[in-house]
Amino acid sequence: MKKVSIIDVAKQAGVSVSTVSLVLRQKGKISEATIEKVHAAIAALGYVQNVAAANLRANTSNLIGLILRDFSDSFSIKVMASIVQELEKQGYMVFLGQPLNDGEHLERCLLSFQQQGVAGVIYLASDTRSASLPEQIRKCQLPLVVVSQSLLNENCDLVMRDNRQAASLATRYLIERGHRSIAYIGGVEGDLLRQQRLLGFRSAMSQYGLVLREGSTPDCSDDTQAAGYATRQLLENNNTITALLCHSPAAMIGSISGIHQTGRTIGKDVFLSQQVALIGFEDMLHVNLTSxxxxxxxxxxxxxxxxxxxxxxxxxxxxxxxxxxxxLSGQLIARESA
Known part of the structure; x- marks a missing residue:
């Protein structure tokens, strides 16, 4: 079967080849009637545009390179899905790369992007222990946008979460509901997410004239067992604590075990001394299947x-x-645990 060309479409629609080209590229001032005729001809003939060839002729590209370092990070996965959806709406396609390290793998990934002719690069930073970008990303010659969970000390186009605001919002919510002895659990020492949230936590406590007790912000590795042990130690050493800010889903799940091991329950009633309120920092739909x-x-x-x-x-x-x-600021979603 003969391949349908742009010339065939022009003949079918009764217009010039340049008019068809303008319609396909959504350029120029073309009447709605003409646009409809061209699209009708495309549908009738089954014409499929060679986007790569069109981009080459116009010296443009509809490809965006996207670098995702950590497929186990739920935030990055959700951000990636949103980026792809938004770019596809505008006629762009995403070329995904997952370099294993900041050295030759990342360099090869960027080189591959250039060879594929991407128009720009979006980098999803997932290292919450560093406020700097990898050298290869800083030297990227293509248009670059960085998306980060934590604050970066870089002069680049950046979209990031306001972790300080999130922790301040959560803390003020608890204080305004009567809690006076609040703790923060989870995150490893040196984690920038933890550091920024602790700034918001301490700031909100200070605004209300509340003093943070020593040992009320224990760090621990990001697994449920470590969080459970840290929670138990925390509550046994200070049984006046009535609310916990949980650094991660693992910290949230682990804290449930720790609370139960001390004979207490999860709940938001500050007047019931055995209850401990819990607040997390991201939507945990898989956790919210439970009660x-x-x-x-x-x-x-x-x-x-x-x-x-x-x-x-x-x-x-x-x-x-x-x-x-x-x-970007977060929004507090109030449910049963606090």
């Missing part, structure tokens, strides 16, 4: 993805666009 459902401050992952994709598209349209830093 009680958990109160949390949303990670704004979908909006983060939309903002990251939108910023990339603006950079492609306006190469001289000034460096942007977009910080």
């Amino acid at each position: 009680p459902s958990f109160t949390y401050v949303s990670s704004a992952s979908e909006e983060t993805g939309r903002q990251g994709a939108g910023l990339m598209l603006r950079k492609l349209k306006e190469p001289e666009l000034q460096t942007q830093r977009i910080t």
Whole structure:
């Protein structure tokens, strides 16, 4: 069967080849009637546009390189899905790379992007122990947007979560419901997410004239067993604690075990001394299949993805666009645990 060409479409629609080209590229001032005729001809003939060839002729690309370092990180996965969805709406496709390290693997990934002719690169930073980008990313010659869970000390186009605001919001919510002895559990020492949230936690406590007790912010590895042990130690050493901010889903799940081991229960009634309120920092739908459902401050992952994709598209349209830093606040979702 003969391959249908743009010339065939033009003949079928009764217009010039250049008009068909403009309709396909959504350029120029073409009447709605003409656009409809061209699309009707495309449908009738079964024409499929060779986007790669069109991009080559126009010296443009509809490919965006996306680097995702950690497929086990739920925030990054949700952000990735949102980015892909938003870019596809605008006619772009995503070329995904997952380099194993910051050295030659990352360098090869960026080289592959260049060879594939991507228009720009979106980097999902997942290392919450470093405030700097890998050298290879800093030297990237393509339009670059960085999406990060934590604050970065970099002069780059950046979309990130406001972790300090999230912890302050959660703490104030608990205080306004009568809690006075609140603790933060989880996160390893040196983790930037933990550091930023502790700033918000301490700031909110200070605003209400509340003093943080010594040992009320224990760190631990990000697994349920470690969090359970840390929670038990915390509550045994200070039985006046009535609420916990949980660093991660693992910390939230582990704290349930620790609470029960001390003979206490999960709940938001501050006047029942055996109850401990829990608040997390991201939507944990898999956890909320159990009872009680958990109160949390949303990670704004979908909006983060939309903002990251939108910023990339603006950079492609306006190469001289000034460096942007977009910080997204979370929203508190009140449920049964606090």
